[in-house]
Amino acid sequence: MTSTDLRPTPTRTPPVTLASRLAALRGSAIRDLLTLTARDDVLSLAGGLPAADLMPRERIAAAADRALRSPAAVQYSETAGLAHLREVVAAHESGRTGRPVAPGEVVVTSGSQQALDLLARALLDPGDPVAVEDPVYVGALQVLQAAGAAVHPLPLDAEGMRVDLLAERLAAGFRPRLVHTVSSFHNPRGVTMSQERRRALAGLAERYGFLVVEDDPYGLLSFDGAPPRPLAAHGEHVVRLGSASKVLAPSLRVGWLVAPPVLAAAVERLKQSTDLCGSSLTQMITAELLADEPWFAAHVAGVRRENRGRAAALTAAVDAEFGSAVTRSTPTGGMFCWLEFADGTDTAALLPHALEHGVGYVPGNAFAVDGGTGLRSAARLCFATYPPDLLTEAVRRLARASRRRDS
Incomplete structure (x- = not known):
């Protein structure tokens, strides 16, 4: 064997062909x-970015200390989320929507962005039509594009989504699988959908058989008076997405989805293939803070x-x-x-x-x-x-x- 035989073989970058969904x-x-x-x-x-100086760091630290006294805080947890947190979120959502929400309708996720991604994967096939607001929440657009959906824009005005234009398109034959909305304090426009339009949108969903995805990370942050009444209060064809990021701390990475049990179960199965489960520690922290209703x-x-x-x-x-x-x-x-x-x-x-x-x-x-x-x-x-x-x-x-x- 010559000395040249001992020289390392030059490395080459292996060919990588990306999935068509990324196009x-x-x-x-x-x-x-x-x-x-x-x-x-x-x-x-x-x-x-919510203000770091307004996040309850001392209360989070105290809750973390209490959680870490339990071995469960450092162990794997249920894919759908800790049972106690699901109960707390169900009670929280029941209070928001004015209708009873069962823990079996709740799936805890890594922020509401993961909830939206799992929901799209559970419901959409490539080419399925989906309606969104324009301008659109960028995270929603990315999820829908990754799912291969055909995205149809609906304009906004001072009262939120132009539900009247959606009604016209539906009457003309448009049949979306989903309609996505940031109905309260819209990202990016800042507007809030009027209650009249919420009732109309919920009614259209029931009449034409599509689901409304109500993405609601900001609903509690109303400056004056009570938070806007959620879309889910007006009909059952609404899936709600919620998050602790804007009201507690983004680093907790706790979001949730509230959906009919059959859809919640499908999302849970998909989540098993994504991350198995979320953080037991941050879920325990979030459960304590949300459950302390006077403090929260x-x-x-x-x-x-x-x-x-x-x-x-x-x-x-x-x-x-x-x-x-x-x-x-x-x-x-x-x-x-x-x-x-x-x-x-x-x-x-x-x-x-x-x-x-x-x-x-x-x-x-x-x-x-x-x-x-x-x-x-x-x-x-x-x-x-x-x-x-x-x-x-x-x-x-x-x-x-x-x-x-x-x-």
Whole structure:
């Protein structure tokens, strides 16, 4: 054997052929943007990040300490979620919807995003028609594209989804398998579907036999008065998605799905092939905090109060810095304010200048169902992450970037 025989064989990258379902799957501009806005010198209004200073870290730590006294906290758990947490979520959802929810209708997931993915996998075959709001929650669009669904956009106005247009399409023969909506404090538009439209949508679902997926991570974050009455209160053809991320802490990674038992069982079977089960520890923590109803109600009331002040600070700064150059939404809850530049400013082109001035946001086109230019002059701003003084400064930076680019 010669010395040359001992040389290592050069490695080659093996051929990789990706599944066809990835061809239509659009990446999340928001996730990509978070990398750019992670710099210490950037005030990011881009991510939908709840404020770390409002998360109940001490109470979470105490609950974690109590949970860790049980061996079950570090063990595998049931695929559908810890029995106690499912009972707590069922009681929580019963109170929200005004109808009895059984623990067997609840599947606990790793955030509500996993719930949506599992639901799509359980219900959709490639080519199945699905209706969504436009602008759309990007996470929902990704899930539906990955499932190979044919996505049909429905516009929004100040009262939420144009249910009247859906009714016209249904009358003309459109038959969706699902209709997805962020009905309360919409992401990204910030609007809330009126109760009249909720009743109409629930009625259409029953008449035409489709399911409505009510994605509701923000419903408890109403600034004034009671949270909006959920769609599920108006009919039985509604699957609800909920989450602890916006009201407790994202890192708990606890979400849930409430669905008819046959669908909940199908989702549970799919979840077995995905992660076997969620974190026993964070589920035990979440169960304790949600079950302590007086504490939880006081905590959420404090978050709502603080977010109301933050939204007021951001919108006041927008009015002061931009005046009639933009139109904006008036947040009544949730986490987002929607801007539109009157002169047609391309917010994607403006973004690099904004980052140079130390502020980030999400351009409107990131939320366009067709990925086109219909929302090119719009932007989504999150007001929940920072206190009022930093929100005011962030808007000032955005205004300076806009003026500098126009000069």
